[in-house]
Amino acid sequence: MAQRPDPAPVDSFAVANGWNRDYEAYSDFDLPTYVGPTTFMNLPWVTDPTVLRARRADVAIIGAPFDDAVSHRSGARFGPRAIREAQYTSGSINSLQLGVEPFEVLDVVDAGDANVVPAWTERAHAMIYRKVREVAETGAIPIVLGGDHSITWPAATAIAEVRRPGSIGIVHFDAHADTANDDWGVLAGHGTPMRRLIESGAVKGSNFVQVGLRGYWPPVDVFEWMRAHGLRYHLMREIEDRGAEAVVADAIAEALDGPDYVYLSIDIDVIDPGLAPGTGTPEPGGMLTREVLRAIRQIVAAVELCGMDIVEVAPPYDHAETTAMAANRAALEAISALAVKKRAGTTIRWEPPVA
Ligand code: MN
Numbered sequence: 001m002a003q004r005p006d007p008a009p010v011d012s013f014a015v016a017n018g019w020n021r022d023y024e025a026y027s028d029f030d031l032p033t034y035v036g037p038t039t040f041m042n043l044p045w046v047t048d049p050t051v052l053r054a055r056r057a058d059v060a061i062i063g064a065p066f067d068d069a070v071s072h073r074s075g076a077r078f079g080p081r082a083i084r085e086a087q088y089t090s091g092s093i094n095s096l097q098l099g100v101e102p103f104e105v106l107d108v109v110d111a112g113d114a115n116v117v118p119a120w121t122e123r124a125h126a127m128i129y130r131k132v133r134e135v136a137e138t139g140a141i142p143i144v145l146g147g148d149h150s151i152t153w154p155a156a157t158a159i160a161e162v163r164r165p166g167s168i169g170i171v172h173f174d175a176h177a178d179t180a181n182d183d184w185g186v187l188a189g190h191g192t193p194m195r196r197l198i199e200s201g202a203v204k205g206s207n208f209v210q211v212g213l214r215g216y217w218p219p220v221d222v223f224e225w226m227r228a229h230g231l232r233y234h235l236m237r238e239i240e241d242r243g244a245e246a247v248v249a250d251a252i253a254e255a256l257d258g259p260d261y262v263y264l265s266i267d268i269d270v271i272d273p274g275l276a277p278g279t280g281t282p283e284p285g286g287m288l289t290r291e292v293l294r295a296i297r298q299i300v301a302a303v304e305l306c307g308m309d310i311v312e313v314a315p316p317y318d319h320a321e322t323t324a325m326a327a328n329r330a331a332l333e334a335i336s337a338l339a340v341k342k343r344a345g346t347t348i349r350w351e352p353p354v355a
Pocket residue numbers: 149174176178190267312
């Protein structure tokens with residue numbers, strides 16, 4: 001979309017070199033994605049919750065650039081920026097799979113990053129909690145870009161707090177269960193957030209559904225804890241046997257068995273590392289990118305989505321940016337599926353109770 005003609009200079013060098021003709025100038029939203037500010041899809045950067053509330057934003061992207069809780073390779077702190085940049089189209093995009101132009105239907109903004117500094121886990125988690133909570137309170141659906149998976153603890157807690165503790169189910173895609181009691185004595189590691197969510201009462205174990213587990217972690221005693229707390233989980237082996245769509249249909253029913261809303265947590269390492277190598281704890285034998293994107297469309301169409309995170313994208317190992325692109329599309333698939341619902345008359349925003 002052309003905004004305004006750029007005023008032509010009249011100085012003699014411009015005239016002599018032919019630089020004095022009129023050119024169209026474009027808005028930041030319509031410029032190529034590598035030009036201008038780095039926001040998700042070139043969308044407006046709106047960090048003030050009062051503005052979010054006033055414009056009645058449907059969806060708000062939040063960055064959680066924190067990776068001090070990893071157990072192996074670090075680098076996910078650079079994930080939010082890489083996911084924001086991993087896009088080659090700009091302006092009013094068109095979802096071919098869903099037949100919708102999401103930004104024509106939804107008001108989507110980039111609400112900026114949580115106020116994170118390095119090497120201070122407690123502070124980072126507190127700031128991520130506050131950021132997600134202040135955005136969720138406006139009624140916009142937060143899509144949080146990690147960061148390591150420990151950020152799901154504060155992010156999902158914030159949304160449970162805003163909606164109602166125990167009212168959200170979680171569908172968690174991951175090669176790993178992330179339900180350890182501790183990582184070498186640390187309770188807030190990226191191997192523990194799901195146990196913290198359940199122990200604290202923010203989410204019930206019986207409404208916690210995991211998809212894509214494989215490999216060699218967690219150990220037997222952690223699975224015993226999971227079974228004792230009612231978690232449901234679907235191993236990669238089950239996806240191989242029954243297909244992703246049937247397994248995801250079961251996961252949706254299990255997550256909604258009681259709760260009103262679903263929070264979706266996508267650890268990008270659920271995708272096979274041959275397709276998405278940019279992650280800290282790669283586990284061979286994972287899902288196809290297309291299966292995960294389809295699963296996101298399937299879930300968002302079927303549930304009332306209250307929030308989402310996409311974590312463990314570690315750009316230093318992402319040699320062809322395929323991991324960041326998969327994460328970017330994971331967000332776009334959810335946004336497009338929400339747009340289809342809004343176009344059909346469903347309310348996407350959450351209406352906070354009047355104070
Ligand atoms: Mn994880």
